[in-house]
Amino acid sequence: MxxxxxxxxxxxxxxDVSAAARELAAEPGREDFAKHWPKVAEVWRAKQLQYTWIRAITNAHTDFWEVTQNALDNALDVVKLNAPEHWELRERLLQLYWELxxxxxxxxxxxxxxxxxxxxxxxxxxxxxxxxxxxxxxxxxxxxxxxxxxxxxxxxxxxxxxxxxxxxxxxxxxxxxxxxxxxxxxxxxxxxxxxxxxxxxxxxxxxxxxxxxxxxxxxxxxxxxxxxxxx
Incomplete structure (x- = not known):
């Protein structure tokens, strides 16, 4: 056929799902984040996928934006950048994800x-x-x-x-x-x-x-x- x-x-x-973290790392004043962006991008994507699979098999569906935020929080936890003083960084990453x-x-x-x-x-x-x-x-x-x-x-x-x-x-x-x-x-x-x-x-x-x-x-x-x- x-x-x-x-x-x-x-x-x-x-x-390119790595673009958000990579582009943030290139912004002026983001030198500290630049050390961590590859790990953030890697964990963010891995957890994003894992959470969709778990939600699918447990009938716990939510929209992909919530999954994306949950996965990012996990990634920022891993590199210890999820304290209140880093919340602006989180919001910027989420903004960039809309513009991949x-x-x-x-x-x-x-x-x-x-x-x-x-x-x-x-x-x-x-x-x-x-x-x-x-x-x-x-x-x-x-x-x-x-x-x-x-x-x-x-x-x-x-x-x-x-x-x-x-x-x-x-x-x-x-x-x-x-x-x-x-x-x-x-x-x-x-x-x-x-x-x-x-x-x-x-x-x-x-x-x-x-x-x-x-x-x-x-x-x-x-x-x-x-x-x-x-x-």
């Missing part, structure tokens, strides 16, 4: 897919307002047919109800969809649903997850995604 639709995860795939930078190759890859007549969309754990902020900041709204959020089903990925949002929105079969994610577990979950799955493997030290489902494609960069049209 021919491919009709390309769907992208948002955070870590189209948008897109990976530089993302717009061109999306444009090539649109030029080829493909449906394009985001499917994300993010809340609609968060995703709208990121999409508008990146200037890619015109390259997307839709931005789909787990808030429509009230459970985080990799629940099948989330991936089903795509087939309902585009009235298509799972095998018509190529789903692109930089998160190995997400690429696996999408493959388990029936999508043709693509893992954007940005971290060379990370291995394919030992799960029942594997991504059909493994790429190092979004710029190679349009090449999948020829496969």
């Amino acid at each position: 021919a491919t009709t639709t390309f769907v992208f995860d948002a955070y870590g795939t189209l948008f 930078s897109a990976y530089p190759e993302a717009p061109k890859a999306l444009q090539e897919l649109k030029d080829a007549g493909m449906n394009t969309a985001i499917l994300s754990n993010g809340s609609p307002k968060m995703l709208d902020g990121a999409v508008q900041n990146a200037g890619i709204a015109h390259l997307l047919d839709d931005v789909l959020s787990v808030e429509d089903v009230g459970i985080f990925k990799p629940a099948h109800q989330v991936y089903e949002l795509v087939t309902k929105r585009f009235d298509c079969q799972p095998e018509e969809v190529i789903f692109v994610s930089s998160n190995g577990w997400d690429a696996a979950g999408a493959a388990g649903f029936g999508f043709r799955s693509c893992w954007v493997h940005r971290n060379s030290g990370e291995q394919v997850d030992r799960l029942p489902w594997k991504p059909e494609f493994v790429l190092t960069d979004l710029k190679f995604v349009p090449d999948l049209l020829r496969l």
Whole structure:
């Protein structure tokens, strides 16, 4: 069956989740934070994902903004920057998260897919307002047919109800969809649903997850995604 639709995860795939901490570290007067930003970015992202999984399996859903704040608080605890005198730093990080930078190759890859007549969309754990902020900041709204959020089903990925949002929105079969994610577990979950799955493997030290489902494609960069049209 021919491919009709390309769907992208948002955070870590189209948008650089380390950008908020990295950009804050570069601001004047942030020398103390600059020593800690890589650890903050690492723990913030790890806890963000862990909290979504725990909430999904315990039926304790909340929106992704609350999860993001909880995860940041954990990260700041780790580097001992969560005392009242550091609250301004916390608020600045959260502000920057609404303005995450897109990976530089993302717009061109999306444009090539649109030029080829493909449906394009985001499917994300993010809340609609968060995703709208990121999409508008990146200037890619015109390259997307839709931005789909787990808030429509009230459970985080990799629940099948989330991936089903795509087939309902585009009235298509799972095998018509190529789903692109930089998160190995997400690429696996999408493959388990029936999508043709693509893992954007940005971290060379990370291995394919030992799960029942594997991504059909493994790429190092979004710029190679349009090449999948020829496969």
